[in-house]
Amino acid sequence: MKQNDSGPVRFRSKHLLAIADLNRPEVDALLTRAEAFEPLLEKKIKKLDALRGRTLINLFFESSTRTQSSFELAGKRMGADVVNMSVRSSSVAKGETLIDTAATLNAMRPDLLVVRHGASGAAALLARKVDCAVINAGDGQHEHPTQALLDAFTIRRRLGDIEGLIVAICGDVLHSRVARSNVALLNLLGANVRLIGPPTLMPTGAERWGARVFHDMREGIKDADVVMMLRVQRERMAGGYFPSAREYFWFYGLDEDKLKCAKAGALVMHPGPMNRGVEIDSSVADNPSVSLIETQVRMGVAVRMAVLEALAETGADEGANP
Amino acid sequence: MTRVTLIHNARLIDPASDKVADGAILFAEKILDIGAVTSAPDGAEIVDAHGAHIMPGLIDMRVVIGEPGAEHKETFKSAGRAAAAGGVTTLVMMPNTTPVIDDQSLVDFVLRRGSDRAGGVHILPAAALTKGLDGALMTEVGLLAEAGAVMFCNGDRPIADTRVLLRALKYATAFGALIAHRPEDPCLAEGGVMHQGELAARLGLSGIPAVAEAIFARRDLALAELTGGRLMLDMLSTVQALAPLQRAKARGVNAVASVNVHHLVLNENDVDGYRTFAKLSPPLRSEDDRRALVEAVRDEVIDVIVSGHDPRPAEDKRLPFAEAAFGAVGLETLLAGALTLHHNGDVPLTTLIRAMTLKPAEILKLPQGRLEKGAPADLILVDLGAPFKLDSDALKSKSNNSPFDEKTLQGIVKRTFVGGRTVFPV
Numbered sequence: 151m152k153q154n155d156s157g158p159v160r161f162r163s164k165h166l167l168a169i170a171d172l173n174r175p176e177v178d179a180l181l182t183r184a185e186a187f188e189p190l191l192e193k194k195i196k197k198l199d200a201l202r203g204r205t206l207i208n209l210f211f212e213s214s215t216r217t218q219s220s221f222e223l224a225g226k227r228m229g230a231d232v233v234n235m236s237v238r239s240s241s242v243a244k245g246e247t248l249i250d251t252a253a254t255l256n257a258m259r260p261d262l263l264v265v266r267h268g269a270s271g272a273a274a275l276l277a278r279k280v281d282c283a284v285i286n287a288g289d290g291q292h293e294h295p296t297q298a299l300l301d302a303f304t305i306r307r308r309l310g311d312i313e314g315l316i317v318a319i320c321g322d323v324l325h326s327r328v329a330r331s332n333v334a335l336l337n338l339l340g341a342n343v344r345l346i347g348p349p350t351l352m353p354t355g356a357e358r359w360g361a362r363v364f365h366d367m368r369e370g371i372k373d374a375d376v377v378m379m380l381r382v383q384r385e386r387m388a389g390g391y392f393p394s395a396r397e398y399f400w401f402y403g404l405d406e407d408k409l410k411c412a413k414a415g416a417l418v419m420h421p422g423p424m425n426r427g428v429e430i431d432s433s434v435a436d437n438p439s440v441s442l443i444e445t446q447v448r449m450g451v452a453v454r455m456a457v458l459e460a461l462a463e464t465g466a467d468e469g470a471n472p
Numbered sequence: 473m474t475r476v477t478l479i480h481n482a483r484l485i486d487p488a489s490d491k492v493a494d495g496a497i498l499f500a501e502k503i504l505d506i507g508a509v510t511s512a513p514d515g516a517e518i519v520d521a522h523g524a525h526i527m528p529g530l531i532d533m534r535v536v537i538g539e540p541g542a543e544h545k546e547t548f549k550s551a552g553r554a555a556a557a558g559g560v561t562t563l564v565m566m567p568n569t570t571p572v573i574d575d576q577s578l579v580d581f582v583l584r585r586g587s588d589r590a591g592g593v594h595i596l597p598a599a600a601l602t603k604g605l606d607g608a609l610m611t612e613v614g615l616l617a618e619a620g621a622v623m624f625c626n627g628d629r630p631i632a633d634t635r636v637l638l639r640a641l642k643y644a645t646a647f648g649a650l651i652a653h654r655p656e657d658p659c660l661a662e663g664g665v666m667h668q669g670e671l672a673a674r675l676g677l678s679g680i681p682a683v684a685e686a687i688f689a690r691r692d693l694a695l696a697e698l699t700g701g702r703l704m705l706d707m708l709s710t711v712q713a714l715a716p717l718q719r720a721k722a723r724g725v726n727a728v729a730s731v732n733v734h735h736l737v738l739n740e741n742d743v744d745g746y747r748t749f750a751k752l753s754p755p756l757r758s759e760d761d762r763r764a765l766v767e768a769v770r771d772e773v774i775d776v777i778v779s780g781h782d783p784r785p786a787e788d789k790r791l792p793f794a795e796a797a798f799g800a801v802g803l804e805t806l807l808a809g810a811l812t813l814h815h816n817g818d819v820p821l822t823t824l825i826r827a828m829t830l831k832p833a834e835i836l837k838l839p840q841g842r843l844e845k846g847a848p849a850d851l852i853l854v855d856l857g858a859p860f861k862l863d864s865d866a867l868k869s870k871s872n873n874s875p876f877d878e879k880t881l882q883g884i885v886k887r888t889f890v891g892g893r894t895v896f897p898v
Contacts, residue, residue, distance in 0.1 A: 349699070350643045365646035390610055390639040393603075397612040401646070 158200070159183050159460040165277045165284045166457060168293040169334035176460075177338060181303050184449070184456040188307075190227065191451065200459050201230035204261040208234045209251075209276075210287070211267040216422055216447060217287050217297075221264045224454035230262070230462075248272060252279035261465060262458055265289070270327075283461040291325050297421055298331035300453040302339060304446050305376055308417060313340035318371045318412070319361075320346040320402060321380030321429050324353050324391075328421045329380055333359050346370035347402060350391040351382075367402050367411075374412040378419045379404050382429045395428045405431035409440065417442050474501045474892040478512035479853065482521035486843040487528060487826035497526055499849035501892045506845060521853060524886060527825050528841045529561025529850035531832035532806060533623075533652075533730060534707065534778035536799070537595075538870070539585070541570025546783040546870045551803065552590030554869040556896035558804035559885040560779070561850040562594040562832075562840055567605070568627035574600035574611045579619040592895040594850075596622045596836070601640055601651060607631045610640045617647045622836050625652040625706060628753055628798070630688060632658050637692065641701030650835065652704040652730075655692050655713060656754060660684035665794045667740045667755040675746065677793060680755050686712035693720040696727045704835065705729040707780060709754035711764035718773050728835055729773070731765050732780035733809040734800055738762070738875060748789045748796035750875040752780070769827060770819045776835065777827040779806040783871030801869045808881035811856060815882055821856075849892035858884040 159179040163171040172180075190196050206225040210218050218234065225232040235255075246254075248267070255263065256279065263284045265273045270290030277284040288294040305312055317336050323329045323345050336343045343361040345352065357363045364370030371377050382398060392398050399405075404418065418434055420443045426432050435441055480496035484506065496509040498516075512518060532555070538545035546554075555563055565582060567573035573582060579597050586595030599621035603609045613624060624644065630653065631637045637653065644651055661684045666672050668679020689705055693716055696703035705717060708729050720727050734752055739762045742750040750756055768774040779802030788797035802809070810828060813819040833841025840850050864877040888896035 348643055349645045350639050388609075390608075390636055392643065393610045393612045397615050401614050 158463045159456065161460050161464045164461075164464060166295055166461060167273050167277060167284065167286045169295050169298055169331050169338065171295070172338070174338055177299070177302070177335070180299065180456050180460060181306055181453070183459070184303050184452040187455045188449070188452040191448065196227055197229060198227060199229040201225065201228035201462055204230045204462055205259070206230045206232045206262040206264065206458065207255060207258075207260045208232065209255070209263060209265045210234070210236065211272070212288070214266055214288070216450070217266065220447070220450040221287060221454055224451050224458055225262070227451070228455050228458055230458070248275060249279055252276050256280040256282070261462060283465045285457065285461065288327055290327065291330075292327050293331045294327040295331050295335075296450070296454055296457055297328050298335040299457065300446060300450040301332055301378065301419060301421070302335055303453045304419065304442050304449045305417070307449070308442065308445075309375060312336065314342065315375040316342045316344065316373055316413070317376045317378060318344040318346055318374040319378045319380065320367060320370065320404065322351045322382045322386060323347050323356060323380065324351045325383070325386070326380045332378065333361050344370050344374065348392050351386070367408055371408065371412045374416055376417050376419060377404060377409065377412055379430050381421065381423065382425060384425070384428070399428055403427070403429055403431060404434050406433050409434055416440065419443065419446060422447070476500045476504070476513055476516040477519060477889070477892060478509060478516050479519040479521050479526055480509070482524060482526045482853070484843060485525055485527040485822060485825050487822055487830040488842055488844065490820075490822045492821060497851070499851065499889075499892050501849060503843070503845055503847050503849050506843065519853075524853055524855045526843070526851055526853055528829040528843055528847075529852050529888060529890065530559050530807060530828045531562040531836070531838065531841055532560045532779050532781065532803065532828070533564045533776055533832050533836070534566065534732070535563040535781040535803065536566045536568065536783065538783060539569065540581070544870070545785055548586050548589035548595060549591070550868065550870040552593040552595070554801070554803040554867065555593045556591060556888045557868050557885065559807045559852040559854060559888055560593065560803050561852070561888060561890045562596065562838065563803070564596050564598050564622060564836070566627055567598055567600040567625065572600050572604050573597055574603050574605075576612070576615050576619040579616055579621050583620050591898070592890040592893060594890065596620075598623045598625050598652065600624070601626045602631065602636065605629050607633060608636060610636070610643060613640070613644050613649050614647050617649050623650040623652050623704070626654070628654060630654045630656045630658055634691060634695070638695050638699065641695050641703065642699040645699060645701050648702065650702045650704060652706040653692055654706045655685050655688035655708070657684040657688050660687070664755070665751065666743050667757045669740060669758060671740050671744065675744070682710040682712055682757065682761070685710045685754060686716070689713035690716045693717065693725060693727055696720070697723065697725045700726060703727045707732045707735070707754060707778065708765065708774065709735050709757045709761060711761050714764055714768050714773060721773070728775040730776040730778050731769065731774045733777050733802060733806050734780065734875060735762065736766055736769065736777065737809050737812050742875060746793040747875070748791065748793055749800065749873050749877065751793065751796055751798055752800055753798035766813055766818050769813070770823060772823065775827065775831045777806070777810050777824075779803050783869055784873045785871050786873075789873050799873065801867065801871055801874050803869060804867050805862065805874060805876050805881065807854065807885065808860075808883040809876065811883040812881065814856070849889055851889045852885055853887040855884045855886055857882055860884055
């Protein structure tokens with residue numbers, strides 16, 4: 151469903167904290183805008199100047215390789231000045247509270263603040279304490295909206311319209327912010343969403359999220375167009391959520407055999423980093439005809455460029471109309 | 473080919489229909505015909521039952537076997553012989569062996585070894601619910617169920633950590649697995665050796681309070697209700713646990729319960745004189761408890777009667793009461809013990825037999841336990857009224873720790889068939 155790019159997108163909301171901050175036209179426009187940025191990655195000079203003179207602070211309280219570098223690249227390609235704040239060298243380690251940190255950063259007058267934090271709701275708390283736009287790059291087990299946007303962008307580029315597609319999200323839904331954002335966004339875009347996982351890793355009331363819940367993976371991925379795998383953390387075993395990696399792989403790991411239950415030509419996604427042999431078999435993860443895993447990373451930069459631009463535009467509007 | 477057998481002039485007990493009727497039964501590996509059978513093919517064995525009863529072979533959901541690791545107590549072979557003599561054609565073996573049955577390979581071992589050695593009696597493994605029965609880490613419930621574990625339990629070690637049991641019950645729903653759990657608060661039961669009451673006080677023995685069972689029964693039922701997990705309260709012994717069970721069932725909680733046959737026939741007074749053969753876990757309770765349990769069997773609030781077969785060699789029992797081992801053998805006295813309730817007029821015969829045949833079959837999803845065409849011919853021929861004085865030295869089990877020793881019981885198994893083949897007498 152490609153539309154003509156009509157330039158920078160503006161959001162109603164000042165921040166991007168959760169998918170609920172967006173409506174359908176905003177998402178459609180954003181993904182269309184990302185479409186325009188994507189070819190830039192192949193150009194020799196990969197830089198625009200839409201955000202020239204603007205400051206982006208990457209504030210990561212949890213370590214992350216791909217999300218942090220993806221935002222950093224996106225910011226730089228849009229021409230912004232990017233500052234990476236690493237937690238260990240920050241004053242948080244010296245006992246400063248999140249609100250103190252917010253006040254300090256706010257005094258530096260950034261335009262965009264990208265935040266990752268281990269506590270659900272941390273991004274929203276920061277957003278109330280700073281004047282600039284806040285982008286949630288993952289808060290605890292709550293949301294990770296740009297991951298969902300890049301996933302939707304990846305699906306749309308490969309399969310076209312998302313409306314009516316069957317998307318099965320499989321794994322540790324309980325602890326996954328990626329799953330929460332994806333269920334919300336895929337529902338907004340009209341997909342048929344399914345959640346698959348052991349009962350112990352399925353949140354209470356997940357069936358009321360607008361998704362069908364399955365505990366049998368073969369049943370759950372039957373006829374699916376897209377199978378989205380979630381990372382399962384080994385420490386969940388000690389927590390008693392499931393007994394062993396081999397049992398998890400046997401029942402919930404995606405291998406070629408289980409993938410046969412999905413629609414012919416179904417595509418496989420994973421937000422990374424992968425646990426090979428636990429939630430996904432290498433034969434699937436590394437098969438370029440089914441796996442979109444590398445494409446996801448690539449699309450992440452384009453989508454985040456569009457998000458940064460949109461929030462900078464929204465902020466500029468606000469500045470113009472106090 | 474299994475030889476065809478016709479048993480006529482029998483009384484047929486059908487646990488599904490509450491009917492006891494005169495008739496005949498024709499069977500090979502499966503039941504071929506039933507009721508007014510008049511002819512049998514050439515070469516068939518014709519048996520005149522002389523009015524004795526035919527019923528499905530018993531399914532005993534709680535049997536401890538010493539193999540592997542304690543073969544001096546019981547082996548598959550001796551357990552198979554004892555079961556066949558007692559009319560038990562299918563038994564569920566507890567996982568508290570050495571090593572503990574907590575891995576696929578051990579489930580496989582039990583299935584193979586059982587079918588090689590038990591003389592035809594079906595031996596079905598219950599797998600451990602937690603690794604090494606440690607009460608902390610859940611076993612591979614899915615893989616163990618695929619390997620053939622029919623249910624999951626933690627033996628005689630109740631799971632104290634509520635969250636472990638919660639997660640296990642929840643996790644098991646993905647596989648429809650049954651979890652049998654002993655409701656007994658280990659903190660309250662610790663150090664106790666018999667029912668806590670006036671008699672224990674007089675004997676100077678530490679008691680196990682009835683409330684230890686009531687508290688965990690309520691907890692376990694609440695967890696089953698929350699998770700939708702399949703729970704069996706394993707061997708109830710107190711009146712206090714019955715009302716919560718009944719209420720939970722009425723609300724549709726996926727819970728069933730079993731009782732050890734000894735708790736239906738004996739009470740704490742059988743311990744008097746420091747009789748260690750009557751030292752059981754859970755302990756024999758008061759007469760009020762026993763009566764309530766009998767009524768619960770009659771009203772089918774309790775679903776299943778088990779033998780609780782737990783072989784203990786004499787050296788573990790011939791000790792001061794507090795130091796003696798818990799447990800009693802029961803494979804050979806399950807039927808006669810349970811029939812006491814029929815002879816007393818306390819429980820209708822078909823209800824009683826149902827609790828040892830059809831109910832366990834339904835819970836374990838087995839085709840056995842039915843007296844109908846096409847069902848496996850696991851059958852027993854029983855003289856219900858025949859009296860005998862139990863001589864525990866004559867038991868076929870390797871251990872003879874029966875509290876029924878020297879007691880007169882009624883109900884003698886004359887012949888046991890598994891899949892149409894005679895497994896008792898040999």
